[in-house]
Amino acid sequence: MKSYPGKSQFIVRSSEIDYHGKATIPALVSYMQEAAWENTRSIGISMYDLLERGLTWVLQRMRVEIFRYPKHGEAIVVKTWASGRERVFLHRDFRIYSSDGELLGQATSVWLVMDVVKRQMVSVPDFIMDIEVVPNQEPLPFAKGKLPQLQEVQYAQQMPVRWHDIDLNRHVTNTRYLQWVLDTLPTEILEKQLREVDIIYKAESVLGDTVISEVGTGETESILLHKLTSQQTGKELVQAKTVWEVLS
Structure with missing residues (x-):
């Protein structure tokens, strides 16, 4: 086939x-x-x-x-x-x-x-x-390599895992993780245009867990680094980098 x-x-x-x-x-x-x-x-x-x-x-x-x-x-x-x-x-x-x-x-x-x-x-x-x-066109460059580590946390929130966060695999759906990554940011950043997201899913979380979402600035002000961690286990669940219009 x-x-x-x-x-x-x-x-x-x-x-x-x-x-x-x-x-x-x-x-x-x-x-x-x-x-x-x-x-x-x-x-x-x-x-x-x-x-x-x-x-x-x-x-x-x-x-x-x-x-x-x-x-x-x-x-x-x-x-x-x-x-x-x-x-x-x-x-x-x-x-x-x-x-x-x-x-x-x-x-x-x-x-x-x-x-x-x-x-x-x-x-x-x-x-x-x-x-x-059967390829359709030239593939995009594979998503690989490490993302920069978050060094200094500027914004943080706790996200309890609830029923509507769970998908068919019985763990938090990946779009909910992406939403939590962004929901941790203040309005003045969210009102900017988000141009790029690179997100790595490292571990799963399930109903009843609490996820800690943390964000800090990357190598430039237009780049933000994100980390989601399980409060229960301390395990890193998600690492991400977002690129925005120039933040002012």
């Missing part, structure tokens, strides 16, 4: 916008993941297909660039394709377009396969490796 690129259409809903009337970045990431689900379903390796085998997909890293945020009611198209393999890592790219073909944003992502009982990553099974990847 061959893996061909997929294309999904969405309309930005009122529940997915900020007070400027534009889609939030967690909403855009949700669209991309929905498009990936549809693409994998067409070749029999969706999350539901894996769950029947006691396995599941886990997002390990995602790097997103946004050039223009679509508005409420705007129709968009998300194209996605498997872009490569590296040992246990499976790479997938995305591009978001307006209805008239304007490139609104793009992303590259890294996925792993997890045993749902042992809660451990496993080697990519043969039934996935046997699928031939």
Whole structure:
């Protein structure tokens, strides 16, 4: 079987916008993941297909660039394709377009396969490796390498894990982590345009946990570094870097 690129259409809903009337970045990431689900379903390796085998997909890293945020009611198209393999890592790219073909944003992502009982990553099974990847276009540079460590915390919040934070894998959904990363920031930063996000998912948290979100400035004022930590275990859950319009 061959893996061909997929294309999904969405309309930005009122529940997915900020007070400027534009889609939030967690909403855009949700669209991309929905498009990936549809693409994998067409070749029999969706999350539901894996769950029947006691396995599941886990997002390990995602790097997103946004050039223009679509508005409420705007129709968009998300194209996605498997872009490569590296040992246990499976790479997938995305591009978001307006209805008239304007490139609104793009992303590259890294996925792993997890045993749902042992809660451990496993080697990519043969039934996935046997699928031939048919590239659509030149892949984006793989998301790899370390992010700078957060040195000095400027903002912090505690986030209790509640029922609606949990996904099909019975842990906090990755878009909620992204939301918590951003919700820790003050309004004067959030009102700026967020241009890039590079987020690494390191460990899972579950219902009843409390997550500590911390933020500080990176190498320039337009770069912020983020860390989410489990209050219960002290384990680092998420590391991220965001790039904004020049902060003043």
